[in-house]
Amino acid sequence: MKNNIIDNLILTAKNEYCKELEELSPAELHECLGRAMMGEITEKWAKAKKNHANSRRAYYFSAEFLMGRMMYNNLYAMGVLDQVKKLLADKGIDINVFEEIDDAALGNGGLGRLAACFLDSAATQDVPLDGYGIRYKYGLFKQSIEDGFQVERADDWQSFGDPWCIRRNEDTVIVKFADQVVKAVPYDMAVIGYGTDNINTLRLWEAEALNDFDFLQFNDSHYDAAVQDKNDAENITKVLYPNDNQYEGKVLRLKQQYFFCSASLQDIIKRYKAKYGNDYSNFANHCAIQLNDTHPVISIPELIRLLELDGLSFDAAFDIAQKTFAYTNHTVMSEALEKWDINLLTDVIPDVVEIIKNIDARLVADLTAKGLNVPVECECACAKADAKKEKEPVKTKLDGMRIIDGNLVHMARLAVYASSYTNGVAWIHTEILKDDVLKDWYAIYPERFQNKTNGVTQRRWLGLCNPQLSELISDKIGTKWVRNLDELSKLNDKIDEDLVKQFNAIKLEKKQELADYIAKHDGVQLDPNFIFDIQVKRLHEYKRQLLNAFSIMAIYFRLKEGKLPNFTPTAFIFGAKAAPGYARAKAIIKYINEIAKLVNNDPDVNDKLRVVFVANYNVSYAEKIMPAADISEQISTAGTEASGTGNMKFMINGAVTLGTFDGANVEIVQQAGEENNYIFGARVEEINELKNNYDPKAIYEANPEIKKVIDTLIDGRFTDGGNKTGEGSFAELRQSILEGASWHQPDHYFILRDLPDYIDAKLKANTDYKDRIAFGTKCLKNTANSGTFSSDRTILQYAKELWKLM
Ligand code: 26Q
Numbered sequence: 001m002k003n004n005i006i007d008n009l010i011l012t013a014k015n016e017y018c019k020e021l022e023e024l025s026p027a028e029l030h031e032c033l034g035r036a037m038m039g040e041i042t043e044k045w046a047k048a049k050k051n052h053a054n055s056r057r058a059y060y061f062s063a064e065f066l067m068g069r070m071m072y073n074n075l076y077a078m079g080v081l082d083q084v085k086k087l088l089a090d091k092g093i094d095i096n097v098f099e100e101i102d103d104a105a106l107g108n109g110g111l112g113r114l115a116a117c118f119l120d121s122a123a124t125q126d127v128p129l130d131g132y133g134i135r136y137k138y139g140l141f142k143q144s145i146e147d148g149f150q151v152e153r154a155d156d157w158q159s160f161g162d163p164w165c166i167r168r169n170e171d172t173v174i175v176k177f178a179d180q181v182v183k184a185v186p187y188d189m190a191v192i193g194y195g196t197d198n199i200n201t202l203r204l205w206e207a208e209a210l211n212d213f214d215f216l217q218f219n220d221s222h223y224d225a226a227v228q229d230k231n232d233a234e235n236i237t238k239v240l241y242p243n244d245n246q247y248e249g250k251v252l253r254l255k256q257q258y259f260f261c262s263a264s265l266q267d268i269i270k271r272y273k274a275k276y277g278n279d280y281s282n283f284a285n286h287c288a289i290q291l292n293d294t295h296p297v298i299s300i301p302e303l304i305r306l307l308e309l310d311g312l313s314f315d316a317a318f319d320i321a322q323k324t325f326a327y328t329n330h331t332v333m334s335e336a337l338e339k340w341d342i343n344l345l346t347d348v349i350p351d352v353v354e355i356i357k358n359i360d361a362r363l364v365a366d367l368t369a370k371g372l373n374v375p376v377e378c379e380c381a382c383a384k385a386d387a388k389k390e391k392e393p394v395k396t397k398l399d400g401m402r403i404i405d406g407n408l409v410h411m412a413r414l415a416v417y418a419s420s421y422t423n424g425v426a427w428i429h430t431e432i433l434k435d436d437v438l439k440d441w442y443a444i445y446p447e448r449f450q451n452k453t454n455g456v457t458q459r460r461w462l463g464l465c466n467p468q469l470s471e472l473i474s475d476k477i478g479t480k481w482v483r484n485l486d487e488l489s490k491l492n493d494k495i496d497e498d499l500v501k502q503f504n505a506i507k508l509e510k511k512q513e514l515a516d517y518i519a520k521h522d523g524v525q526l527d528p529n530f531i532f533d534i535q536v537k538r539l540h541e542y543k544r545q546l547l548n549a550f551s552i553m554a555i556y557f558r559l560k561e562g563k564l565p566n567f568t569p570t571a572f573i574f575g576a577k578a579a580p581g582y583a584r585a586k587a588i589i590k591y592i593n594e595i596a597k598l599v600n601n602d603p604d605v606n607d608k609l610r611v612v613f614v615a616n617y618n619v620s621y622a623e624k625i626m627p628a629a630d631i632s633e634q635i636s637t638a639g640t641e642a643s644g645t646g647n648m649k650f651m652i653n654g655a656v657t658l659g660t661f662d663g664a665n666v667e668i669v670q671q672a673g674e675e676n677n678y679i680f681g682a683r684v685e686e687i688n689e690l691k692n693n694y695d696p697k698a699i700y701e702a703n704p705e706i707k708k709v710i711d712t713l714i715d716g717r718f719t720d721g722g723n724k725t726g727e728g729s730f731a732e733l734r735q736s737i738l739e740g741a742s743w744h745q746p747d748h749y750f751i752l753r754d755l756p757d758y759i760d761a762k763l764k765a766n767t768d769y770k771d772r773i774a775f776g777t778k779c780l781k782n783t784a785n786s787g788t789f790s791s792d793r794t795i796l797q798y799a800k801e802l803w804k805l806m
Helices: 002-017 026-053 071-077 079-088 095-100 110-124 215-219 223-236 250-276 278-284 299-309 313-325 342-348 350-369 383-390 411-417 428-438 437-445 456-465 467-477 485-494 497-522 545-560 583-600 619-627 646-652 665-672 684-690 695-703 704-713 730-739 749-766 772-784 791-802
Strands: 057-061 065-068 104-106 127-133 142-147 149-153 163-168 174-178 180-192 199-209 285-291 325-328 339-341 408-410 423-424 449-451 532-538 568-573 610-615 629-634 656-659
Touching: 002 026, 002 079, 026 071, 026 095, 026 180, 026 199, 057 110, 057 250, 057 695, 065 110, 065 199, 065 497, 065 619, 071 079, 071 095, 071 110, 079 095, 110 127, 110 180, 110 199, 110 285, 110 456, 110 791, 127 250, 149 583, 174 250, 180 223, 180 250, 180 411, 199 223, 199 250, 215 223, 215 342, 223 250, 250 285, 250 313, 250 342, 250 656, 278 285, 278 313, 278 342, 285 299, 285 313, 285 791, 299 325, 299 350, 299 411, 313 325, 313 350, 325 411, 325 791, 339 342, 342 350, 342 408, 350 411, 383 568, 408 411, 411 437, 423 428, 428 437, 428 449, 428 665, 456 467, 456 619, 456 646, 467 485, 467 497, 485 772, 485 791, 497 610, 497 619, 532 619, 532 749, 545 583, 545 704, 545 749, 583 610, 583 730, 619 646, 629 646, 646 656, 646 665, 646 772, 656 665, 656 749, 656 772, 665 772, 695 704, 695 749, 704 730, 704 749, 749 772
Parallel strands: 057 127, 057 285, 127 199, 285 325, 325 423, 423 449, 532 568, 532 629, 568 610, 629 656
Antiparallel strands: 065 104, 142 149, 163 180, 174 180, 180 199, 339 408
């Protein structure tokens, strides 16, 4: 088999490029090896497709799939990574050349990467799950840092070719908008399971014009008009919206969502009809469809529309849709919840709006029958009285649940009402859905709510990215962990001084590798003997990179004043992309870079303190970072981070979590022990109380250290893009904390509340680190107890408890 791949590779190189292997550029080699591997799996893939057609199956609808680099992953899954590496080496080729090939970044962050982990896990665990999404021409922008500011560039990921996708012209379908008709052309990517013959499919749609080129227009000298249709069609799948946890109500975004949902449903229906004809009674038994957040929720009315077109009544179609779909919520942040303006929807997809109106009417009838068309019981007993006084109609419980509420269509409400299940992505998140965000819905449909704590694939996030630790683990407990991460718990009995020393040696090696890469990539020198304290994730106020930055300034001042004589040298490493339109997030990046410049150039401290903001943090960078962390920063305001999955990647690789009681941190600490992690700050209950009674300015006035730290935003030591101090972006950051803004209270993520606790916890970890055996033991305990955070566990729970596949 391995020889086949190499023979195939040599042949492909000759056929495609008329070159010997040694002459190929990295991109050409990538293309040829990729094709050779695809040739290897053809039969297995076809067989798996046939098997799936004959069983109940599930589909994962997602606007994002953040796959990362596929070459190493696929070689690993096929079990030939080491052999191919050696065979290439024999030809004088270093397998690391593929590091030059960009990874496909068809996603923003957590939600898109989760989708990719799920595909890997489903394929490996023989779960018949296929993905449906969009083949964006440009993925998430590439980030560079210029003078401390984020600069964005387009991500033309296909410029290196794409050997993994097969274009399937024969499965092209038509998608219609009020003002436009386009072709949806599918590209299939094989999702190769590890240690199984099962191969699943990720089908990504590209938009194309019905007619590329209008000759009549051209002949009339209307050259622009001649290509207008082509451009308008291709624009639909041109670029991924770079927002993460922030809703943007743009027409093009709506077109993207409807485009891939309609195409995917037509595809599924076509396949269903080939088997069952026009009888839809078996549809909901035939498949389950998981909606990855609200981005594909337009699928619900679209399926009903398509079934009605085929002769079903609304009620029959609704019933099928409700049984078929399930919905995953990934956020509690109100600014991230999708609410489409009904006029905009009507302009783009009027027929779908008619269905939504019918669903809303059905909701009204259902809830009225349940007795909910009654005035809201307000805690302050004012609603009725005030309404009378003002002669306004009394607001009813039902009013607050309408799918069409005023001018807005609430996609999360539509999803909960017209699907079989709603799930959160970590225990605490599901609890918040039930008693806060969706509490009215939980009260009526408690049986629909489930929790499915996220996970990550250990193949990429341990096996591939940390071969040294993988080997140590396999030496101790065998290799079963690759397909069953619970096996890691067997390490618990084996942790002794000797094992900890071996673990520490590996950690040091991974830190050296990362330091070398950062030196090359970002031009900053780090000493691997420093503590590596790392926060990598999208830049968002709720994730509180600013809290981390403030704590570093506090430590900086204490060091300068000689107050931390025993401080263990620490490198604070950041990586984050800010949405291009998110001014405050960009200001925070600049602030961190200003701190880095100050600290790294100050000879008083730079033998103890380093700060680096790495550019263009992405999946491939993450693979270098996760194994090299001593401390994993997970410091969101309690109740804001739905789950987090970076926290799990760090844990598996043996880092301690410095974090709040939020998202999956809660379960991480439950598994690995509070004594092996560093938990600080206000919990959800306290945060909820503080919301009515919080005075950050009082904290600022009362605490000279905090005052000094906050004032670094305006005291003139940093430049922030303004001509003079106070004119750039930092003054607004400070103001957002002390004064608030028109749309929020002062310090709405409670940075000042948590800052003192946070500094204490950070310094506690800093001191603990000195006992290398004790600290290494904590790290290893984290690895040993991370089994439950495999996405294999998560996907099997989806398969059993939501999709009823097993
Ligand atoms: C919506 C409308 C228009 C444009 C963009 C969007 C949009 C895009 C992406 C809204 C949200 C997202 C991404 C959300 C996300 O990544 N959520 C994360 O999901 C992870 C997987 O469940 C969790 O671990 C994280 O806690 C959660 O923040």
